[in-house]
Amino acid sequence: MAFFPCTVPPPLPTEEGGSLSPSMAILDNIAYLCPDAVFNATTAIGYMSTGARIQASFCVARPPHFSYLCVHFPGPVVGPAVGTLFGPAAGTPAVHCVRVPPLVISTHADLALIRVSVPGVRCPDKAIDYFVYTTRPRPGASSLDLLPRLDGYPRFRDEQAAILRCSSSRYVIAALRTTRNNMEFRLHLYDSVTCRWTTKLVLFLSSTPPPRSSCLDPPPSAGGILFCNVLDEHPVLRDMPLPKPARRNMSTFCRGSPCPRRDIAVVKLPEQQQLSIKYVEMGSYPRVEHSRSGSDDDGGGTICYYWTATVWSMPVPIGSWNDWHKDCKIDLANIVVDNPLLLLRLSIDPEEATVAFRRLFTSHPTLGLGMDGHVVIYFFSKVDPMDDGGWIIAVGVRDSKLQGIAELDERKHIFFSHYFCAAEISKYLINATGEAGTLA
Secondary structure: OOOOOOOOOOOOOOOOOOOOOOOOEEEEOEOEEOOOOOOOOOOEEEEOOOOOEEEEEEEOOOOOOEEEEEEEOOOEOOOOOOOOOOOOOOOOEHHHOOOOOOEEEEEEOOEEEEEEEOOOOOOHHHOEEEEEEEOOOOOOOOEEEEOOOEOOEOOOOHHHEEEEEEEOOEEEEEEEEEOOOOOEEEEEEEEOOOOEEEEEEEEEEOOOOOOOOOOOOOOOOOOEEEEOOOOOOOOEEEEEEOOOOOHHHHHHOOOOOOOOOEEEEEEOOOOOOOOEEEEEEEEEOOEEEOOOOOOOOOOOOEEEOOEEEEEEEEEOOOOOHHHOEEEEEEEHHHOEOOOHHHHHHOOOOHHHHHHHHHOOEEEEEEEEEOOOOOEEEEEEEEOOOOOOOOEEEEEEOOOOEEEEEEEOOOOOOOOOOOOEEEEOHHHHHHHHHOOOOOOO
């Protein structure tokens, strides 16, 4: 297996009159593996299981532009494979000996759970370090802490794990695994207070067995949402079925990854006193099957030439399936474009740009909050499914208004895949510097 190439991150965009949303950013899950160290107010330094240093810095941009993580490994590569027939030569910079780029698995509040492949190893799947990045209230004080290994498990699947902030001094990491019994799961829980992992068997309380691909936290399982209070002494799993899928999605509803067509988020809107669950489902007319993907989890999936997006909501605490409420349906043909300059990012010709926008292949809806604190859907779009380049399209849910278009880095975002997530960590990164805008 070849080593992953280093990439110089792109400059952060500067927009006249723009300021960073205080509540949410669109975070690129795949970190930039930087040939040189990137220093800013968010920089944190940690130590890997080999004793080698690792450095991480967040760079924050206004949505729909991606915010991203920069990772650098100072010094030469170390480890038992160095200098052997199957390993790198002694003295090789560690940053040039990484087989899989670092990945942000989960975020919550001021925390990020990061998966890192140990540089210089032969089998990256068996040499994984997990780190918790924590923002601090002053520049240069953020931390990057190595997690202890989970006995018997060198790694867990990315979609099985989530990090949760419980209080100002405590967080937990929960990883949910299937067992041979469809009604029983294994819950691994790391507690920052005890600094150790515990494992419990968790029963599934439902009249119908859950799908084997079910995971603890959004993105959703194939047919419903699983809920679990991981802090209970005897936690149990309960499910909430999703709204009935659109007729055109019936044949694919419980097959493959949900990410190309559906997303779930828990949000609190400005006019609401309580949290609510938001759920979006895309429909396409006609359907275009796509098999070129850089992710096994996405499994190819379906991308949309002409599409609609239906948004549902449910109040928290959850009640019954009947509490699902249909908020709206966004239709590509009815999207409001009150700022034609946004379309010029697709083409310098205004007419061509308008046509291109209506003919974009679109997939992977992701729910987040916009600059006004209301729900926005971020879509991954391409002019041609086989193009290396692409765009993130932001559409407001309340008014079906186009809020922004951002071009993606074609060096990284080649395939139709789930590269990004909505993350509120940007709010804490801004507080670390005392200023809005980018942190570079």
